[in-house]
Amino acid sequence: MTCASAGSVGEEARVAELVAAACAGDPRSLARLISLAENASPALRPVMRAVAPYAGHARVVGLTGSPGVGKSTVTGALVRAYRAHGLRVGVLAVDPTSPFTGGALLGDRVRMAEHATDAGVFIRSMASRGHLGGLSVSAPQALRILDAAGFDVICVETVGVGQAEVEVASLADSTLVILAPGMGDSIQTAKAGILEIADIFVVNKCDRAGAQEVVRDLRTMIAMARHREGDWKPPIVSATALTGGGIDDLVGRLDAHWAWLGKSGELDRRRLARAREEISAIAIAALRQRLGVGLPGDSRLDDLAAQVAAGKLDPFSAADELTAG
Amino acid sequence: MTCASAGSVGEEARVAELVAAACAGDPRSLARLISLAENASPALRPVMRAVAPYAGHARVVGLTGSPGVGKSTVTGALVRAYRAHGLRVGVLAVDPTSPFTGGALLGDRVRMAEHATDAGVFIRSMASRGHLGGLSVSAPQALRILDAAGFDVICVETVGVGQAEVEVASLADSTLVILAPGMGDSIQTAKAGILEIADIFVVNKCDRAGAQEVVRDLRTMIAMARHREGDWKPPIVSATALTGGGIDDLVGRLDAHWAWLGKSGELDRRRLARAREEISAIAIAALRQRLGVGLPGDSRLDDLAAQVAAGKLDPFSAADELTAG
Numbered sequence: 201m202t203c204a205s206a207g208s209v210g211e212e213a214r215v216a217e218l219v220a221a222a223c224a225g226d227p228r229s230l231a232r233l234i235s236l237a238e239n240a241s242p243a244l245r246p247v248m249r250a251v252a253p254y255a256g257h258a259r260v261v262g263l264t265g266s267p268g269v270g271k272s273t274v275t276g277a278l279v280r281a282y283r284a285h286g287l288r289v290g291v292l293a294v295d296p297t298s299p300f301t302g303g304a305l306l307g308d309r310v311r312m313a314e315h316a317t318d319a320g321v322f323i324r325s326m327a328s329r330g331h332l333g334g335l336s337v338s339a340p341q342a343l344r345i346l347d348a349a350g351f352d353v354i355c356v357e358t359v360g361v362g363q364a365e366v367e368v369a370s371l372a373d374s375t376l377v378i379l380a381p382g383m384g385d386s387i388q389t390a391k392a393g394i395l396e397i398a399d400i401f402v403v404n405k406c407d408r409a410g411a412q413e414v415v416r417d418l419r420t421m422i423a424m425a426r427h428r429e430g431d432w433k434p435p436i437v438s439a440t441a442l443t444g445g446g447i448d449d450l451v452g453r454l455d456a457h458w459a460w461l462g463k464s465g466e467l468d469r470r471r472l473a474r475a476r477e478e479i480s481a482i483a484i485a486a487l488r489q490r491l492g493v494g495l496p497g498d499s500r501l502d503d504l505a506a507q508v509a510a511g512k513l514d515p516f517s518a519a520d521e522l523t524a525g
Numbered sequence: 526m527t528c529a530s531a532g533s534v535g536e537e538a539r540v541a542e543l544v545a546a547a548c549a550g551d552p553r554s555l556a557r558l559i560s561l562a563e564n565a566s567p568a569l570r571p572v573m574r575a576v577a578p579y580a581g582h583a584r585v586v587g588l589t590g591s592p593g594v595g596k597s598t599v600t601g602a603l604v605r606a607y608r609a610h611g612l613r614v615g616v617l618a619v620d621p622t623s624p625f626t627g628g629a630l631l632g633d634r635v636r637m638a639e640h641a642t643d644a645g646v647f648i649r650s651m652a653s654r655g656h657l658g659g660l661s662v663s664a665p666q667a668l669r670i671l672d673a674a675g676f677d678v679i680c681v682e683t684v685g686v687g688q689a690e691v692e693v694a695s696l697a698d699s700t701l702v703i704l705a706p707g708m709g710d711s712i713q714t715a716k717a718g719i720l721e722i723a724d725i726f727v728v729n730k731c732d733r734a735g736a737q738e739v740v741r742d743l744r745t746m747i748a749m750a751r752h753r754e755g756d757w758k759p760p761i762v763s764a765t766a767l768t769g770g771g772i773d774d775l776v777g778r779l780d781a782h783w784a785w786l787g788k789s790g791e792l793d794r795r796r797l798a799r800a801r802e803e804i805s806a807i808a809i810a811a812l813r814q815r816l817g818v819g820l821p822g823d824s825r826l827d828d829l830a831a832q833v834a835a836g837k838l839d840p841f842s843a844a845d846e847l848t849a850g
Contacts, residue, residue, distance in 0.1 A: 248839035256836050266591055341840070382707075468834075475830035475840070480813075482844035487812050488805075490848075505800035509793075511581050514573035515666070515800070519807035523815075 215246040222349045223254065225319055230349055237341040238326050240485075244341060251348035256471070258290070258347040259458060262372025263357045264397075269380040270404040273441040275355050280444070281451050282353050283320055290351035293325035294339050294358045322351065336481040340371060340474065370477050373470060374457045376450075378402045379418070381410030398434045400453050406438040406446070432460050540571040547674045548579065550644055555674055562666040563651050565810075569666060576673035581796070583615070583672040584783060587697025588682045589722075594705040595729040598766040600682050604646055605769070606776050607678050615676035618650035619664050619683045647676065661806040665696060665799065695802050698795060699782045701775075703727045704743070706735030723759045725778050731763040731771070757785050 221229035236244045261278070263271050275291055282289045315321035326335065326342055339356070346354050356371050377398035401422075403414050418436050427433045435453050439446030461467035504521060507513035546554035561569045586603070588596050600616055607614045640646035651660065651667055664681070671679050681696050702723035726747075728739050743761050752758045760778050764771030786792035829846060832838035 245839070245841045248841055252833075252839045253836045256834070471834045472827070472830050475833040475843075476826055478840045479826065479829055479833060479843045479847060482840055483847045484809060484813060486844055486848055488809060501801055501804065502797070504804055505797050508577075508800040508804060509581070509796045511578045514570070514577040515803045515807055516570045516573055518800075518804045519811055522804060522808045523811055 211243060212246050215243060216250060219247060219250040219348075222345070225350075227319070227322055230322060230345070231324065233345045234324055234326070234342045237338045237345060240338060247345070248341060251345055254348035254350075255344045256347065258351050258354045259454075260343060260347075260354050260356060260371060260373045261454060262375040263355060263378060264375065265378035265380075265402075269378045270441055271357050271378055274376070274378055274402060274404055274439065274450075275357050277439075277441040277444055277447045278353075278355060278450065279315070279321055281447050283318070285451075287352040288320045288350060289322075290346040290349075290354040291321070291323040292339065292342055292346065292354060292356045293323070294335055294356060322346065322349075336477070337485055340478040340481075343371060370474060373461060373467060374399045374454055376400050376402050378404055379414055380405040381408045381414050399432060399457050400450070401434055401436045402439050402446075402450060403436060404439050404441050407440050411438065430464065432457065432464070432466070536568060537571050540568060541575060544572060544575040544673075547670070550675075552644070552647055555647060555670070556649065558670045559649055559651070559667045562663045562670060565663060572670070573666060576670055579673035579675075580669045581672065583676050583679045584779075585668060585672075585679050585681060585696060585698045586779060587700040588680060588703060589700065590703035590705075594703045595766055596682050596703055599701070599703055599727060599729055599764065599775075600680050602764075602766040602769055602772045603678075603680060603775070604640070606772050608643070608645055610776075612677040613645045613675060614647075615671040615674075615679040616646070616648040617664065617667055617671065617679060617681045618648070619660055619681060647671065647674075661802070662810055665803040665806075668696060695799060698786060698792060699724045699779055701725050701727050703729055704739055705730040706733045706739050724757060724782050725775070726759055726761045727764050727766075727771075727775060728761060729764050729766050732765050736763065755789065757782065757789070757791070 218229045218233055222233050233247055235241075236247060263275055265271055272293075275293075279289045279291065315323065324342070326339060343354060343356065375397050377400075379401065380403065401418050403411055403418070405411065406415075415436055415438060422434060422436075435456075437446055437450045437453055439450060441447065461470070501522060504513065504518040508515050508518050543554045543558055547558050558572055560566075561572060588600055590596055597618075600618075604614045604616065640648065649667070651664060668679060668681065700722050702725075704726065705728070726743050728736055728743070730736065731740075740761055740763060747759060747761075762771055762775045762778055764775060766772065786795070826847060829838065829843040833840050833843050
């Protein structure tokens with residue numbers, strides 16, 4: 201017991217040191233803290249306790265869209281623009297497709313290179329490590345760590361459409377939905393869900409054929425949605441992020457959205473919802489752990505699954521037995 | 526109490542009638558049962574009890590890929606091919622992007638038209654209805670209902686990449702990953718995760734420029750992966766689904782995969798894993814319900830979220846308080 205307590209005190213001290221170093225701008229300490237989040241390390245508890253009072257100041261910008269629309273390029277252009285304004289920028293590239301590989305985004309090292317010597321930029325990709333809760337637990341924690349470390353703007357970039365978009369939207373203060381012409385990713389296909397999460401639409405690669413059609417379709421879609429007095433109506437920004445075209449406009453629109461968030465009370469509502477999601481995700485993971493639900497080596501679940509697969513038991517009765525224990 | 530019991534007996538009788546009608550081939554009864562699954566209706570419990578002994582015979586084929594690669598067209602071509610073999614085919618189009626809209630896939634009615642008079646085909650799209658557990662609970666139940674209703678092949682089609690792919694793969698006996706040239710959806714981007722879930726790759730629209738490059742890149746990727754003796758090595762099918770090109774080859778590859786699944790014992794393993802996932806999802810939803818975690822109107826969670834958002838509490842301590850109750 202004494203040993204354990206001593207160990208725990210040592211751990212607390214080590215964590216306090218790491219947090220202090222990260223907040224003082226040391227990128228290595230910051231990277232180590234985020235790895236703790238990514239791996240759902242037990243050491244994350246004291247980290248979260250330590251950073252709680254310092255978070256809540258960063259603006260969180262979510263970037264989402266199908267593969268190939270140029271999310272990384274838009275993120276890169278935004279980073280440069282914010283740096284030009286003297287703001288510190290963190291980038292979290294969340295990859296929900298890697299529960300299998302545990303790998304990071306390929307473009308990461310390339311992107312790092314441009315800002316390698318700039319202490320005002322921190323870029324990190326995160327994959328789901330297969331632990332209970334996955335990115336729904338670890339991404340908000342990484343975000344809070346970057347926030348506490350004093351970054352003014354944090355860009356959260358995600359791959360793919362669907363659930364991942366929803367999760368990014370729930371993390372971000374402002375969500376950019378990025379589209380590009382000629383992606384086969386027609387507005388019609390994308391319609392369900394996209395209008396609801398987009399605070400700003402970015403039509404990237406707008407020097408290419410078909411860009412005007414994408415803008416026009418978006419405009420029609422936005423016009424058809426009901427916006428009440430005082431609602432935020434998502435603007436459309438035409439951009440060629442590769443050459444920086446349209447990025448000043450985008451920064452302006454983001455500023456306008458930020459102002460609206462504060463004025464309308466929506467910022468508080470979104471951040472409250474974010475905290476609710478985060479607590480829920482941790483609580484659910486804890487409950488699963490406690491019951492052994494979904495954990496490998498849970499023979500009770502295996503037995504029940506065998507009965508369900510054989511048609512001897514229905515899944516509801518199986519779940520009842522599992523949660524009764 | 527007597528009333529409730531009588532009501533419950535009436536309910537059981539009504540459910541038994543619906544299930545019997547659906548199994549006898551009545552599409553309306555089938556549609557109503559699937560709506561019960563989609564809405565997480567309490568009436569689903571007796572339905573699942575009733576269908577449990579009849580499920581487990583259908584072959585489940587999952588189809589996934591980015592928007593625009595032609596998933597619906599490939600599904601349609603497969604349906605025609607299997608119908609030509611005299612098999613009954615169900616199609617479940619799962620749309621993970623609609624927790625917001627609750628809408629169905631747009632192409633649904635169009636696709637229905639072709640098979641409207643064919644009792645051997647049942648097409649249905651499902652959206653997440655925002656209930657606890659969402660599609661992870663309702664999709665496997667809809668699948669089991671179609672299975673019990675005697676469909677020989679069930680195609681489960683999903684929109685998007687990422688988490689949705691993973692979920693489709695966990696539902697299916699055989700998973701098709703569909704790609705197309707010129708989608709900006711480069712193999713490199715898609716790499717993480719795709720190799721692991723694909724049983725068969727379909728390069729659709731192979732009459733277009735760039736198709737050979739997609740095939741070549743896939744071939745390189747497959748060659749780099751380690752396959753042990755007896756492992757299934759995913760074949761690549763070149764198709765132009767719109768005109769039916771390559772579909773016979775695809776059906777042949779699916780048959781080969783089906784044979785391998787049985788011989789290798791992988792079918793049992795996959796179905797066991799599927800049952801485990803399904804039971805877990807129901808159990809987790811039940812736990813959340815019991816604790817009020819993530820439910821609207823849970824003021825305890827709201828209070829804790831407010832403290833976390835204000836930096837007065839860390840999310841772990843908040844989750845502890847929530848689950849302690």
